[in-house]
Amino acid sequence: MGSPGRGLVLVVEDEAAIAELAAMYLKRDGFGVHVEADGGRALDAVRRLKPVAVVLDIGLSGMDGIEICKALRAAGDWTPVLFVTARDDELDRLLGLEIGADDYLTKPFSPRELAARVRTVLRRASGVAPAAETFAVGGARVDVTSRRAWAGDAEISLTSTEFDLLTHLLRHPGQVLSRDQLLSAVWGYAAAAGTRTVDVHVAQLRAKLGASSPIRTVRGIGYAADPA
Incomplete structure (x- = not known):
């Protein structure tokens, strides 16, 4: 899983080369990484491993990324989710949907940018607010x-x-x-x-x-x- 200095990131991706590259860069950034290729197992992994963030491919076989995210949010689980989409037209599927994702990346993407986006999402999720407003x-x-x-x-x-x-x-x-x-x-x-x-x-x-x-x-x- 890697050394989880910054916490564990769950990468849900059924293309092995992309999953391996994402995991490598996230580990370099100090995250522990667990990879799942199947949507159903990924949902179980979120509940079992309690990751700090989920990098979630939309186009999974079986239970796709949108279904996974909806299931998490419906259960009151607001773990930050960063969607990965294979095509721009997949973003159109997200428009107007109340799915509760925190960010999006379109393939092909830079693994450095992926790591940076995960850091940004986590900063927002854990940031301390200023004076009462x-x-x-x-x-x-x-x-x-x-x-x-x-x-x-x-x-x-x-x-x-x-x-x-x-x-x-x-x-x-x-x-x-x-x-x-x-x-x-x-x-x-x-x-x-x-x-x-x-x-x-x-x-x-x-x-x-x-x-x-x-x-x-x-x-x-x-x-x-x-x-x-």
Whole structure:
């Protein structure tokens, strides 16, 4: 499994060469690594091994990555999940789905970038909030200290990435933020990583916020959180 100095990462990938390369770079980065090629066994491994993060290929045989992620979230398991997709059109399958992933990479990808993305997801998930802050726009509200969010009067469950994205939008009510600006502020990496990641997470946020969502699409630019 490797020396788990930073914790164990579960890599779920049925292409052996890709799994081996991902594991090698994650181990170099100080993570322990466990690899599974089968979706059903991967779900059992998450529950048994309690990894700090899951690198999850969408296109698995049998139980695919989306089904695994949905099963985890339905069971209240919010282990950070980084999806790996084989084609851009697989990202289209994620748009508008409330699946609860934290980040995405499209094959072929740099294994160094994979390791960096895992580190970023974990920093967000375990980060300590600053002084007490609450932001509310329209029917959406977040408490930064407790990392809790509400749609109207109902509390909702968000991934660490969804929470940070919503918080950033609510911090700037009425301000149009480009996809590049959101990538830089929330994900912490350059626009070359792909602005469609932002669209996926906004779609997930809207699904969870429902009628309380204040998020407006500004065609060709990005998004804004509009006061009621």
